[in-house]
Amino acid sequence: MSLINPLNNQPLGGQSQMSTQSVAPSKQATSATVQAAATQQTSTTGNPFLDAIRLPEEKSIPEASSQGLSQDDFFSLLSQQLSMQDPFKPVDNDQMIAQMAAFSTVDGISKLNDEIINLNAVMTSSQALQASGLVGQKVLIPSDTGYLSEEGSVLKGVVSTPEAIETIVVRIEDDKGQLITTFNIDGSQGGNVDVSWDGLDNNGEPMPSGIYSIKASGRIDGQSEDLVVSTYAHVTSVSLGTASTGSILNLRGIGGIKLGDVLAVSEV
Template sequence: MSIINPYSQSVPQAAGTTSNTSAVTSASVQKETVVTGNSYLDGLRLQEEVVPENNNDQMLKQEDFFALLSQQLSMQDPFKPVDNDQMIAQMASFSTVDGIANLNEEIINLNTVMSSSQALQASGLVGRKVLVPSDTGHLSAESPEVKGVITTPSAVDTITVRVEDESGQTVATFEVDGSAGGNIDVSWDGLDKNGEPVPEGQYSLKATGNVDGTSEELPVSTYAHVTSVSLGTASTGAILNLRGIGGIKLSDVLAVSES
């Protein structure tokens, strides 16, 4: 008793046909099975296709290069041997490229070590105050004053300092003696124009003075409290995390003060 697949597209051969016409190759059987249209029968077929392996490591390494070079020398035409100068040039070029790759790896490792070393040294700044090139300082219970430095190109009789809150509103105004010129220390006690304490937050110190008879804005730098140090990257170096301000690169610090 035989079972005939009703979904098969093959046509039964007559009894009188020769063996050549009745012979069915494995390839034709596989082809007919693929087009049956029955998902169950299609799922039972044998997969004879070979899936090539995905080899991502196709880079020519040094040992591969010399293996190919040895094979080339062993199969060269004895009447037309490989030019020695050309062979030496190829070997030198490969050695140069390999050396550059190794050098790049060593530089990356060196940058990592230097970044870690810099962060370790910068950890000594935790708990201290640093002078940063920003006119914005943070006022809090831990830091009830905003201190900074005003830079003047020359002696200025009187410097007017205007304190602004985060919305740009002026909360206090006071004057500083700038007759000494150069870097002038400035400090705001955290009180508004009425002598009342202001809320915690960020406040900016804006300084103006008469320079050669002209009123000019003067650059102001402020002190900030270092709370922690981050490793950063090879390009940024160590990052100092400042209270209420955020992160700043160690290379941007202008001065270090006592806590």
Template sequence: MSLINPLNNAQPLGGQSQTSTQSVAPSKQATSGTVQSAATQSTDQTSTGNPFLDAIRLPDEKSIPEANNQELTQEDFFSLLSQQLSMQDPFKPVDNDQMIAQMAAFSTVDGISNLNDEIVNLNAVMTSSQALQASGLVGQKVLIPSDTGHLSEEDPVLKGVVSTPEAIDTIVVRIEDEKGQLVTTFEIDGSQGGNVDVSWDGLDKNGEAMPSGTYSIKASGRVDGQSEELAVSTYAHVTSVSLGTASTGSILNLRGIGGIKLGDVLAVSEV
């Protein structure tokens, strides 16, 4: 009866352990290669190897947190009240008068917020109503506080009003073109004083019709023995109306002049 040599049985075990060690070695190499690849990729993302390119590279985009709303709402007030009630001394509770005062303050804040919303709605309604009323001025002429008027085939006569501080025997009227050059001059009677109507037929000093364009009416007279420039307002034709905003109101679009606020109109005239 022969004995089994234990060394012979250990040999397969030794071979199996060697094989296992050899099989694990590639895994370590793969893991090391993966880490090295990730490190290389991370290095590639942060550096190009060129100092100049690395210097001008834009930094990575970072998310900017949105600004928090700093306004206190009704929920914030009630949250503060709840915290106050939960942290108060049970042996020294809040006085009823203080509680009522705080609740009244909260109600006042809420009422002011609702009032602001109602005012905004009211402004929108008033703006629309004002624009509807101003639409009735389309096609008519309005007196504006400007000495500039528009001459065209539809409006061949330029009219305005000269305002005088006192009665003036003779008012000298000058018509100038867009470049400030004198077109013609004439005189009107200002003995009545106040607001004196003035009208220009669109002819120059030689009696020739002037082309369409923008012209200015200048007026002067002797006040207290000295020649003074007088305020002049002109009539303009309303072509359309713009809604505008709550602060500006309705805007009247004037032919050849531009827009003017409805509140700046001095008078309304027939066509």
């Protein structure tokens, strides 16, 4: 048996159900209305001026994919700076132009560095290609040490004199510093004087292939002084090298030398 409401002859259980169904939508509508009002209150203030300078809720600056700032990052920072400036003391146009010019300069320098790196790589390859033409020839190096080979049993060099010297004493030493032979050459012409050793010791016996040194001395102003000696070396191959070292000439029995350190080139 159900209870009847004497006012409208409706069961009390039905009234309770109807009341619940009608209240629930009312609460949902009220919640939606409050949320919409809160959203509208957060996004706008009703004042056009304040709304125009209002900071955005989300970050507009994108995260940089690298450690350096890009042009997009710069304009994002500039936009943030303009949005945060005092409306009564705006940023001077000269300052904005100076900032943009500074960023453009930095960006240009970065691009220029990349171009220089590419140019160095091209120049290194071109230099190695040109240096390959020296393979099989002899070059004059700033060292008094040369290599006596079986193919060419003659060691040549150049003695540099500050003035004309009547007699230049030449000494040949092995890699241990032991004296092999001595002989004299004419230095009366001065300047660069060619010197050549036939590979024989004092007894006329041929010396084995290996590293030998050419030492020279002469009397200058009545005193004996050591003279600068350069030797010729045979180029066997060329290494590419790097942008800082350039091409490397590989010399027979001696090692490598930079192409820029070569003093002269001689035919075989």
